[in-house]
Amino acid sequence: MEQSSITDKTVCIVGLGYIGYPLAEAFSNHIPTLGFDIDKQKIQKLANIPTNVRVTSDPTLISTADFVMICVPTLLTKDNEPDLSYIRAAAAIVGKQMKKGAVIILESTVYPGVTEDILRPILEKESGYTCGSDFKIGYSPERINPGDDVHILSKTTKIIAGMDKETTDDMAALYSLITTVYLAKDSRTAEAARVVENIQRDVNIALINELSYIFNKLGINTKDVLEAAETKWNFHRYTPGIVGGHCIPTVPYFLAYTAKKSGYMPNMILAGRATNDHMTRFITDIIISNLKARGKNPARAEIVILGLTYKENVADTRDNPVVELIKNLKEHDITVYGYDPLLSPKQISQLGVVPLDTFERTVDCFILAVPHAQFLNGVNGKLWRIAKSDILFIDIKGTFYKDPKIRKLFDYRTL
Numbered sequence: 001m002e003q004s005s006i007t008d009k010t011v012c013i014v015g016l017g018y019i020g021y022p023l024a025e026a027f028s029n030h031i032p033t034l035g036f037d038i039d040k041q042k043i044q045k046l047a048n049i050p051t052n053v054r055v056t057s058d059p060t061l062i063s064t065a066d067f068v069m070i071c072v073p074t075l076l077t078k079d080n081e082p083d084l085s086y087i088r089a090a091a092a093i094v095g096k097q098m099k100k101g102a103v104i105i106l107e108s109t110v111y112p113g114v115t116e117d118i119l120r121p122i123l124e125k126e127s128g129y130t131c132g133s134d135f136k137i138g139y140s141p142e143r144i145n146p147g148d149d150v151h152i153l154s155k156t157t158k159i160i161a162g163m164d165k166e167t168t169d170d171m172a173a174l175y176s177l178i179t180t181v182y183l184a185k186d187s188r189t190a191e192a193a194r195v196v197e198n199i200q201r202d203v204n205i206a207l208i209n210e211l212s213y214i215f216n217k218l219g220i221n222t223k224d225v226l227e228a229a230e231t232k233w234n235f236h237r238y239t240p241g242i243v244g245g246h247c248i249p250t251v252p253y254f255l256a257y258t259a260k261k262s263g264y265m266p267n268m269i270l271a272g273r274a275t276n277d278h279m280t281r282f283i284t285d286i287i288i289s290n291l292k293a294r295g296k297n298p299a300r301a302e303i304v305i306l307g308l309t310y311k312e313n314v315a316d317t318r319d320n321p322v323v324e325l326i327k328n329l330k331e332h333d334i335t336v337y338g339y340d341p342l343l344s345p346k347q348i349s350q351l352g353v354v355p356l357d358t359f360e361r362t363v364d365c366f367i368l369a370v371p372h373a374q375f376l377n378g379v380n381g382k383l384w385r386i387a388k389s390d391i392l393f394i395d396i397k398g399t400f401y402k403d404p405k406i407r408k409l410f411d412y413r414t415l
């Protein structure tokens with residue numbers, strides 16, 4: 001399909017969350033764009049935003065679209081297996097409504113095979129159409145990184161894979177309106193490439209986290225070691241820390257699930273997960289041993305956690321390892337306060353900590369868990385003004401590792 005004829009088409013984004021809505025906005029600058037979500041309250045809010053996206057909770061409008069992108073959540077069950085219930089439900093809605101000739105594209109992160117083996121049969125069953133002749137399918141994983149102003153949609157190559165050459169070409173013409181594209185061999189390859197992105201990060205972070213456990217036992221500072229090691233030309237930079245979010249801690253289990261089904265036990269991938277999940281315990285142990293070393297009973301200790309979202313500069317508290325850290329600290333009867341400029345006091349209390357809106361209080365320990373931009377200047381210096389050299393300052397990501405002032409103001413530790 002030529003670019004000129006592509007812009008005569010209509011796209012519909014199904015699922016207007018962190019991923020779907022920015023995608024809809026990007027398309028809406030070039031092509032008629034509909035946004036469908038089952039959450040009526042969200043639709044009401046989005047309807048007030050002045051954009052070209054026409055938002056709706058009426059599924060019948062999906063029938064007006066030539067391309068439908070499904071951007072719904074993919075979660076894990078409590079046994080760490082993929083929970084595809086949102087995809088199944090969205091596929092059922094799309095299957096019932098889609099018009100003949102439409103191209104249905106899955107954008108959600110999935111393990112290899114979901115587009116062909118799960119999406120396709122649901123669409124066929126619900127529509128009564130035959131895939132290949134009456135409609136086409138494809139996969140194009142989303143790579144948006146919420147809170148990142150550099151790697152934005154328009155500057156990030158998008159992998160696309162249609163079920164045949166014609167579909168891939170049409171998808172290429174469509175997605176080229178908003179970014180550069182890479183044509184993968186098929187949807188299984190594109191699905192596999194997507195999970196590799198997160199698995200590679202998870203396993204590499206796990207290695208550095210394991211090194212930090214070892215160096216901590218040996219009384220060596222991991223940051224000092226890494227700084228020395230990175231002078232080697234082929235060194236890969238990763239820092240120790242807690243791993244949260246909707247992708248990195250989840251996606252390795254997607255591939256582990258299919259690997260196990262195929263008869264292979266992915267020991268390394270699973271070991272990476274276990275190592276990273278252990279980090280909140282490791283941090284708790286560091287705090288407890290430091291408090292005890294200075295004669296402080298942890299049950300009388302007061303700690304403030306700075307930054308309570310799953311990552312910096314994002315007001316999202318889902319899939320959040322800080323919650324695990326809070327739980328671990330409270331098991332030692334420590335009084336835990338929380339401060340986060342991106343969250344309301346109500347949101348902070350819901351995480352199980354006492355919300356703080358001021359730094360007037362001197363506590364035993366600050367944990368800089370998530371270094372939002374506001375923390376880089378100590379929240380306009382307020383934090384620095386109450387500093388004391390006997391206050392433990394645990395800087396999980398080593399944000400101030402190179403800042404001699406902060407290291408002098410507090411009893412400063414990194415992992």
Ligand SMILES: NC(=O)c1ccc[n+]([C@@H]2O[C@H](COP(=O)([O-])OP(=O)(O)OC[C@H]3O[C@@H](n4cnc5c(N)ncnc54)[C@H](O)[C@@H]3O)[C@@H](O)[C@H]2O)c1
Nearest residue numbers: 015016017018019037038039071072073074089090108109
């Ligand atoms: N958030 C990220 O950082 C990120 C990054 C890359 C990829 N992804 C992947 O993108 C996908 C979407 O993630 P997200 O973070 O945007 O999720 P989200 O929870 O922010 O949004 C999902 C939206 O889908 C809607 N929805 C659920 N079921 C629906 C249905 N049947 N029909 C219509 N709408 C429905 C929900 O109401 C919600 O608005 C997931 O597979 C995720 O793994 C997420």
